[in-house]
Amino acid sequence: xxxxxxxxLTLNGERRTFHVPPGRRLLDMLREDAGLTxxxxxxxxxxxxxxxxLLDGSPVTSxxxxxxxxxxxxxxxxxxxxxxxxxxxLQEALVSLGGIQCGFCTPGIAVxxxxxxxxxxxxxxxxxxxxxxxxxxxxxxxxxxxxxxAAATAGEENRG
Amino acid sequence: MxxxxxxxxxxxxxxxxxxxxxxxxxxxxxxxxxxxxxxHAALAVSKVPSARVxxxxxxxxxxxxxxxxxxxxxxxxxxxxxxxxxxxQPLLVEDRVRMVGDRLALVAxxxxxxxxxxxxxxxxxxxxxxxxxxxxxxxxxGTTRVHDTGNLVRTFRVVRGDLERAHARAAVVVEAxxxxxxxxxxxxxxxxxxxxxxxxxxITIITSCQCPFYVQQAVARVLGLSLAAVRVEQxxxxxxxxxxxxxxxxxxxxxxxxxxxxxxxxxxxLPRELDMQASTKRHxxxxxxxxxxxxxxxxxxxxxxxxxxxxxxxxxxxxxxERANVSSIGPYDVGAVRVATHVVYTNNLFGGAFRGFGQxxxxxxxxxxxxxxxxxxxxxxxxxxxxxxxxGRRRRMCTGQLLPRPVLARECLDRAAELAGWEGFHAKPxxxxxxxxxxxxxxxxxxxxxxxxxGQRLDRSSAVVILQPDGSVVVRVGLxxxxxxxxxxCQTIAAQALGVDPSAVQVWQPDxxxxxxxxxxxxxxxxxxxxxxxxxxxxxxxxxxxPIAAELLGCARDLVELSNGFxxxxxxxxxxxxxxxxxxxxxxxxxxxxxxxxxxxxxxxFDAETGTGAPYEFYAIACQIARVSVDEELGIxxxxxxxxxxxxxxxxxxxxxxxxxEGGIVQGIGWATTEELKLDAGRLANPNFTDYLIPTxxxxxxxxxxxxxxxxxxxxxxxxxxxxxxxxxxxxxxxNAVCEALDVEIRRLPLSPPTVVEALGERHPFAWxxxxxxxxxxxxxxxxxxER
Numbered sequence: 043x044x045x046x047x048x049x050x051l052t053l054n055g056e057r058r059t060f061h062v063p064p065g066r067r068l069l070d071m072l073r074e075d076a077g078l079t080x081x082x083x084x085x086x087x088x089x090x091x092x093x094x095x096l097l098d099g100s101p102v103t104s105x106x107x108x109x110x111x112x113x114x115x116x117x118x119x120x121x122x123x124x125x126x127x128x129x130x131x132l133q134e135a136l137v138s139l140g141g142i143q144c145g146f147c148t149p150g151i152a153v154x155x156x157x158x159x160x161x162x163x164x165x166x167x168x169x170x171x172x173x174x175x176x177x178x179x180x181x182x183x184x185x186x187x188x189x190x191x192a193a194a195t196a197g198e199e200n201r202g
Numbered sequence: 203m204x205x206x207x208x209x210x211x212x213x214x215x216x217x218x219x220x221x222x223x224x225x226x227x228x229x230x231x232x233x234x235x236x237x238x239x240x241x242h243a244a245l246a247v248s249k250v251p252s253a254r255v256x257x258x259x260x261x262x263x264x265x266x267x268x269x270x271x272x273x274x275x276x277x278x279x280x281x282x283x284x285x286x287x288x289x290x291q292p293l294l295v296e297d298r299v300r301m302v303g304d305r306l307a308l309v310a311x312x313x314x315x316x317x318x319x320x321x322x323x324x325x326x327x328x329x330x331x332x333x334x335x336x337x338x339x340x341x342x343x344g345t346t347r348v349h350d351t352g353n354l355v356r357t358f359r360v361v362r363g364d365l366e367r368a369h370a371r372a373a374v375v376v377e378a379x380x381x382x383x384x385x386x387x388x389x390x391x392x393x394x395x396x397x398x399x400x401x402x403x404x405i406t407i408i409t410s411c412q413c414p415f416y417v418q419q420a421v422a423r424v425l426g427l428s429l430a431a432v433r434v435e436q437x438x439x440x441x442x443x444x445x446x447x448x449x450x451x452x453x454x455x456x457x458x459x460x461x462x463x464x465x466x467x468x469x470x471x472l473p474r475e476l477d478m479q480a481s482t483k484r485h486x487x488x489x490x491x492x493x494x495x496x497x498x499x500x501x502x503x504x505x506x507x508x509x510x511x512x513x514x515x516x517x518x519x520x521x522x523x524e525r526a527n528v529s530s531i532g533p534y535d536v537g538a539v540r541v542a543t544h545v546v547y548t549n550n551l552f553g554g555a556f557r558g559f560g561q562x563x564x565x566x567x568x569x570x571x572x573x574x575x576x577x578x579x580x581x582x583x584x585x586x587x588x589x590x591x592x593x594g595r596r597r598r599m600c601t602g603q604l605l606p607r608p609v610l611a612r613e614c615l616d617r618a619a620e621l622a623g624w625e626g627f628h629a630k631p632x633x634x635x636x637x638x639x640x641x642x643x644x645x646x647x648x649x650x651x652x653x654x655x656x657g658q659r660l661d662r663s664s665a666v667v668i669l670q671p672d673g674s675v676v677v678r679v680g681l682x683x684x685x686x687x688x689x690x691x692c693q694t695i696a697a698q699a700l701g702v703d704p705s706a707v708q709v710w711q712p713d714x715x716x717x718x719x720x721x722x723x724x725x726x727x728x729x730x731x732x733x734x735x736x737x738x739x740x741x742x743x744x745x746x747x748x749p750i751a752a753e754l755l756g757c758a759r760d761l762v763e764l765s766n767g768f769x770x771x772x773x774x775x776x777x778x779x780x781x782x783x784x785x786x787x788x789x790x791x792x793x794x795x796x797x798x799x800x801x802x803x804x805x806x807x808f809d810a811e812t813g814t815g816a817p818y819e820f821y822a823i824a825c826q827i828a829r830v831s832v833d834e835e836l837g838i839x840x841x842x843x844x845x846x847x848x849x850x851x852x853x854x855x856x857x858x859x860x861x862x863x864e865g866g867i868v869q870g871i872g873w874a875t876t877e878e879l880k881l882d883a884g885r886l887a888n889p890n891f892t893d894y895l896i897p898t899x900x901x902x903x904x905x906x907x908x909x910x911x912x913x914x915x916x917x918x919x920x921x922x923x924x925x926x927x928x929x930x931x932x933x934x935x936x937x938n939a940v941c942e943a944l945d946v947e948i949r950r951l952p953l954s955p956p957t958v959v960e961a962l963g964e965r966h967p968f969a970w971x972x973x974x975x976x977x978x979x980x981x982x983x984x985x986x987x988x989e990r
Binding site: 089136137179 | 221
């Protein structure tokens with residue numbers, strides 16, 4: 043058995059250390075070692091986006107990231123989007139505007155969408171393209187994009 | 203009081219009860235559940251479509267570190283059978299392989315990696331046998347037999363009206379052969395289950411599924427247990443669309459066998475590639491049409507022959523064919539009808555349930571022929587449909603059944619046309635050539651709600667309602683939430699009936715030990731059947747609640763009304779007590795606060811031999827109009843907008859309803875344009891989301907919805923199912939729009955770029971190049987810099 047690798051990272055704002063096999067995927071470290079099962083596995087090959095997390099603020103598919111490579115970096119999962127028990131504004135918008143059906147893609151969409159909003163990429167015409175790495179088979183995307191637009195608009199107003 | 207003005211949550215947009223946990227990532231799907239000592243299962247499957255099994259070598263698999271069990275057919279304690287209706291499919295192969303993905307052996311190990319490594323080391327000594335992959339060829343004499351019983355499983359028919367006379371009265375006849383491709387469900391959560399044994403006496407299965415009672419039967423059969431010894435709990439289910447109707451019984455049976463053999467909990471989650479390779483699909487079909495109309499633009503006859511590729515096992519194919527058979531025409535008045543629907547074995551992946559259940563394929567063909575006929579008659583497709591749609595006077599559908607009133611086909615057609623701006627679009631001149639061509643097309647369908655007459659024995663439903671001492675309410679039903687909104691619908695219905703806020707009602711997932719067998723969650727019957735069972739339970743509960751309320755109010759018990767959280771005296775809304783205080787009083791007096799409910803669909807007359815009579819109790823109508831733009835050179839179809847008018851009876855939960863329509867449309871568009879199952883001698887060559895393309899957010903069109911409400915449907919508060927009618931018309935609308943844009947007839951689905959380019963034939967801008975002619979001109983060809 044190869045030697046475990048020590049990985050120290052900032053996970054949802056908290057400094058954490060894990061000892062993982064060198065081949066461990068970030069997805070498995072999050073789900074199995076950190077117990078953060080909000081990040082889902084839909085395909086295991088970076089196609090569906092259900093395992094999306096933020097790596098230093100950018101959305102990545104955690105099934106394609108080696109856990110060892112996030113040593114010293116900042117990772118945010120869906121569990122880290124809430125602040126003091128309150129959902130992120132995009133999560134609230136997804137709830138109130140009917141953007142959730144089976145829910146399996148929802149955490150990944152919330153994470154990607156949160157990154158879109160954090161970067162103030164607020165042109166609704168761009169939203170569909172920016173979310174196109176997160177597959178959803180239930181909603182047809184209408185209400186998901188509606189929620190992203192509503193959260194972006196509310197965010198602009200708060201900034202203004 | 204008018205239905206629409208009813209106080210309460212009915213028809214509103216209150217928050218779905220499952221939304222908050224899902225968006226926070228705290229909903230626990232099967233793959234998120236683990237128990238101490240739990241093992242991980244893996245499957246060893248065949249890579250060839252047809253073979254004799256000479257032996258299966260297990261030693262290498264057993265030697266993998268961490269492996270605790272490697273099992274074959276001989277290790278199954280009960281019957282080696284899966285399959286909902288027919289006993290033609292083993293859980294594990296014995297002497298014959300009939301399709302790619304047939305299971306050779308089961309593995310349980312301490313890690314998923316060890317389990318799948320071991321599964322790959324199982325070596326079947328398979329002696330290849332001839333195979334057949336085309337459902338039409340499979341019926342030819344002398345073709346390889348998939349099973350000893352022959353390749354034709356069954357033929358369903360509709361025989362109605364005087365065909366000879368109708369032929370004589372037809373001025374225009376269209377003959378066409380359609381090749382309609384299958385579809386992968388592509389639910390985002392792969393198939394998975396967790397089996398928890400209690401010795402060898404009984405077992406709990408927690409599974410992602412639509413039909414816990416199917417899983418219960420399958421597990422009981424392979425383990426040799428009674429139904430009561432198998433408890434199936436539905437886990438939160440990440441999408442189904444029919445793909446988690448019958449298929450989950452197979453992984454559950456595998457995990458159950460391993461759990462009994464090892465005495466430990468066993469979890470099985472299919473990797474995406476195997477999930478796509480081995481699970482059921484929408485059937486690929488060939489449809490042949492001969493339809494005739496008179497000069498007056500009225501349909502005279504319709505002849506339809508459909509060959510349905512069942513694959514290697516029947517599964518639900520005969521039931522799927524039953525629906526396809528009687529849905530072959532659409533909501534049109536046709537005097538003479540002949541339909542034959544053949545279910546055929548091949549060595550392909552096996553067809554099963556998929557949203558629409560055989561109807562999308564035949565409805566697609568019907569709507570294509572309607573446009574071809576309109577063109578032959580030089581009629582606007584909208585006008586041609588108006589002349590033929592069923593309505594309050596002409597109500598006789600395909601099988602001769604008189605549709606219950608109101609028949610809203612004309613309303614749906616007109617509302618969708620208005621939303622789409624059909625007349626304005628067609629009044630404007632459009633480019634007849636050029637790189638970007640626009641078109642608009644109609645899909646209009648008649649959908650039989652709930653199960654077909656042939657499945658009526660399953661068409662019943664159970665509910666339990668428990669009024670808690672604090673006034674909150676527990677509801678349990680036998681039908682499942684898979685994303686479509688059944689929890690929200692059941693919550694709304696219970697809250698409406700009890701006059702409480704939806705937030706007071708908690709609907710829990712089905713468990714076979716808490717409710718009676720309610721049949722499958724399919725056929726757009728979830729809200730309908732569970733809703734009616736809930737209403738029955740509430741009525742029974744009120745026989746105990748109302749007298750207590752009446753006593754507290756000081757009125758006669760038949761004057762008690764429940765709404766807005768209060769029990770009040772009819773006509774005197776000021777005299778009221780809270781429902782919660784009535785519940786507390788009931789508890790204090792030790793009055794039974796639990797009630798069961800039951801609903802079964804009405805008996806109907808249907809002659810299976812001639813396919814005439816009433817296959818369904820009532821129907822929903824849906825019309826969708828698509829506006830597309832087509833890149834003529836590349837053959838790429840872009841759906842710009844879909845306008846949808848749906849006859850839904852009454853709205854239960856508006857967000858859930860719209861979500862079903864929007865999701866169904868986009869799934870239908872995927873099937874129509876990019877989703878192609880590429881089969882290579884029965885093996886799926888594109889079992890991943892890079893090569894099998896489902897729509898992304900960037901592919902979704904603008905969607906406009908008109909909800910056509912009416913009274914009188916048999917569902918709860920007059921509601922009708924919407925899950926499947928949302929998908930069925932979309933592909934037809936897209937096809938007709940593309941054909942209008944390019945002035946072609948396409949008779950193949952999906953409308954992939956090669957199919958579109960091929961349909962243009964000589965009219966493709968580079969036809970000369972494609973055909974390999976005029977090569978000298980190639981040298982002078984400048985790349986066109988098109989405006990995009």
